[in-house]
Amino acid sequence: MIENDTIKRILYVDLSRRRFWVEEDEDLFKSYLGGAGVAIQLLHKECPKGIDPFSPDNPAIFTVGQFNAIFPIASKMVAMFKSPLTGNLGESHGGGRSAIAMRMAGYGALVIKGKSETPVYIAIHDDDVHFRDASVLWGMSSSYTVGRIIREQEPGSGIRTIMRIGRAGEQLVSYACLITETYRHFGRMGLGAVLGSKKVKAIVISGKRSFKFKDQKLYRQTYKEIFKSLVESPLMKKYHELGTSMNINPLNERKVLPTKNLKDNHFDLADEISGEAFAVNYLGRRVACSHCPVSCIHIAALREPYESEPYFYKTNMISYDYELIYSLGSMLGVGSSRGLLKLMDEVEIQGLDAISTGVALAWATEMKERGYLSEKETFGLNLKWGDYENYIKAIKLIVEQPNDFFRFLAKGVIQASSKYGGTEFALAFGGNEMPGYHTGPIAYVGFITGARHSHLDSAGYSFDQKFKAAGKNLVPQEIANSLIAEEKWRQILSSLVICFFARKVYTPEIVSKAYLVLEYDLVYDDLLKIGEKILKSKYDFKTREGFRFDELKIPHRIFELETLFGKISKDVVKRSIKKFKDEIENL
Numbered sequence: 001m002i003e004n005d006t007i008k009r010i011l012y013v014d015l016s017r018r019r020f021w022v023e024e025d026e027d028l029f030k031s032y033l034g035g036a037g038v039a040i041q042l043l044h045k046e047c048p049k050g051i052d053p054f055s056p057d058n059p060a061i062f063t064v065g066q067f068n069a070i071f072p073i074a075s076k077m078v079a080m081f082k083s084p085l086t087g088n089l090g091e092s093h094g095g096g097r098s099a100i101a102m103r104m105a106g107y108g109a110l111v112i113k114g115k116s117e118t119p120v121y122i123a124i125h126d127d128d129v130h131f132r133d134a135s136v137l138w139g140m141s142s143s144y145t146v147g148r149i150i151r152e153q154e155p156g157s158g159i160r161t162i163m164r165i166g167r168a169g170e171q172l173v174s175y176a177c178l179i180t181e182t183y184r185h186f187g188r189m190g191l192g193a194v195l196g197s198k199k200v201k202a203i204v205i206s207g208k209r210s211f212k213f214k215d216q217k218l219y220r221q222t223y224k225e226i227f228k229s230l231v232e233s234p235l236m237k238k239y240h241e242l243g244t245s246m247n248i249n250p251l252n253e254r255k256v257l258p259t260k261n262l263k264d265n266h267f268d269l270a271d272e273i274s275g276e277a278f279a280v281n282y283l284g285r286r287v288a289c290s291h292c293p294v295s296c297i298h299i300a301a302l303r304e305p306y307e308s309e310p311y312f313y314k315t316n317m318i319s320y321d322y323e324l325i326y327s328l329g330s331m332l333g334v335g336s337s338r339g340l341l342k343l344m345d346e347v348e349i350q351g352l353d354a355i356s357t358g359v360a361l362a363w364a365t366e367m368k369e370r371g372y373l374s375e376k377e378t379f380g381l382n383l384k385w386g387d388y389e390n391y392i393k394a395i396k397l398i399v400e401q402p403n404d405f406f407r408f409l410a411k412g413v414i415q416a417s418s419k420y421g422g423t424e425f426a427l428a429f430g431g432n433e434m435p436g437y438h439t440g441p442i443a444y445v446g447f448i449t450g451a452r453h454s455h456l457d458s459a460g461y462s463f464d465q466k467f468k469a470a471g472k473n474l475v476p477q478e479i480a481n482s483l484i485a486e487e488k489w490r491q492i493l494s495s496l497v498i499c500f501f502a503r504k505v506y507t508p509e510i511v512s513k514a515y516l517v518l519e520y521d522l523v524y525d526d527l528l529k530i531g532e533k534i535l536k537s538k539y540d541f542k543t544r545e546g547f548r549f550d551e552l553k554i555p556h557r558i559f560e561l562e563t564l565f566g567k568i569s570k571d572v573v574k575r576s577i578k579k580f581k582d583e584i585e586n587l
């Protein structure tokens with residue numbers, strides 16, 4: 001670790017007593033690097049066993065890694081907590097300026113405990129911590145406005161992060177997100193609701209520290225090497241040009257794009273909502289997380305006329321990417337690009353996770369279509385595929401929860417289907433609504449076994465495509481081994497904390513070399529051992545909180561449609577889960 005590195009400082013904030021203090025733990029950051037590695041250790045320590053996710057004792061833990069603010073595209077921050085959506089390990093990653101601001105403020109971790117009696121926002125500027133009254137911000141209808149007000153109140157313009165929740169977090173929607181700056185999110189697993197339960201409307205962080213390296217020349221060389229491969233790599237170019245929405249057309253052509261609650265694997269209107277269509281018709285600008293030369297965040301400019309005045313328009317800037325187009329587009333049968341942008345905007349205004357929202361509404365639409373729900377449950381809405389105006393109203397109702405049905409829908413599709421039926425087509429895995437890949441069995445084995453049940457866990461969808469291209473057989477042991485090997489390395493990347501889009505640039509060799517700048521001698525084997533330890537800690541926590549591989553439920557719907565490998569074999573999925581379990585137990 002470089003001399004005087006402040007990464008070892010952990011800032012504790014106790015909302016109940018309005019106190020804060022700093023503890024130093026150099027060993028923790030030496031053994032677990034930072035990010036996910038440190039967060040899971042702190043979660044074990046700070047989160048009491050069996051706690052209700054909305055208990056004041058459920059901590060919201062934010063961590064950064066040793067590469068943040070030092071090397072390019074180490075631009076993410078990790079959050080860990082007990083998830084209100086799954087009732088188990090909650091892990092969410094966010095970018096924007098969050099990681100760089102926290103590192104420059106001089107902390108490796110922030111642990112928020114307790115609950116405030118009245119709404120607050122926490123402002124951290126270097127060593128100063130303030131509990132600011134947020135009563136006027138609480139209940140504000142748009143998350144954009146909250147950001148704008150805080151921007152004017154707080155110092156640190158240009159170097160600060162402003163992370164805030166929307167109405168969804170205040171209303172404890174189990175899949176409410178935390179928005180960082182504008183257009184970036186700690187999207188998954190309900191971090192927004194955990195902060196809402198603590199009456200925290202926002203967290204602002206800024207800092208002005210700097211770093212000194214013993215071997216400045218090695219730092220410059222290594223930095224240059226990473227930077228060069230980021231800007232020259234063909235892999236990163238595609239993120240800059242079309243962004244992740246480039247996936248829509250190829251996945252649709254291969255018939256693996258989940259459509260209308262996965263009643264179909266192909267969307268006839270995909271062309272209208274493809275990355276190409278958005279780029280040509282709407283792309284307003286591209287932005288980047290701090291310290292990232294790639295700039296993959298695509299922002300659409302949607303020009304809308306005022307109702308009462310001719311030739312008057314307002315322009316809404318709306319960020320889009322693959323997962324949003326899948327979950328609020330093809331999954332809901334929405335083929336109007338304008339309509340889809342309006343849906344995305346409403347999700348952002350309310351502060352919801354777009355994937356969970358889309359999948360929950362897709363399940364509700366199928367329930368309505370089958371006649372399992374009346375308009376009494378849907379509060380008068382006639383949910384129909386493609387009807388984005390009704391979906392916008394439904395999103396507001398998920399947040400407002402005016403009746404039992406929307407109260408259950410606000411808890412996620414598993415809770416809603418266990419009350420109203422339709423579990424066989426409720427598309428969640430381990431309690432978390434599915435991402436947009438119906439590529440084959442490996443994707444689903446990844447969703448269901450992953451530590452946090454997300455496509456970011458182990459890239460199963462990419463193994464489906466690789467296995468298919470290589471003409472490989474679906475051997476359960478090989479499936480389990482591939483997912484676990486990927487997962488071990490991902491623990492390192494998410495401890496540093498590198499954006500996963502750059503996982504091919506941050507090879508083990510580059511990581512080891514960059515560590516030399518930080519005065520560590522860590523080769524691939526050392527790193528893998530650390531990755532393995534972190535992975536094991538995650539499953540230990542999950543098991544502690546009731547997770548059992550043998551009790552995992554798989555919605556029948558995924559077996560009904562063709563994938564890259566034809567219809568998915570239940571037997572292959574079950575045997576792969578069993579092999580995965582054996583491997584995890586042997587760690």
Ligand code: SF4
Pocket residue numbers: 073075095096239287288289292293294295296297499500501
């Ligand atoms: S590639 Fe995109 S998501 Fe990743 S750090 Fe850069 S701008 Fe952020």
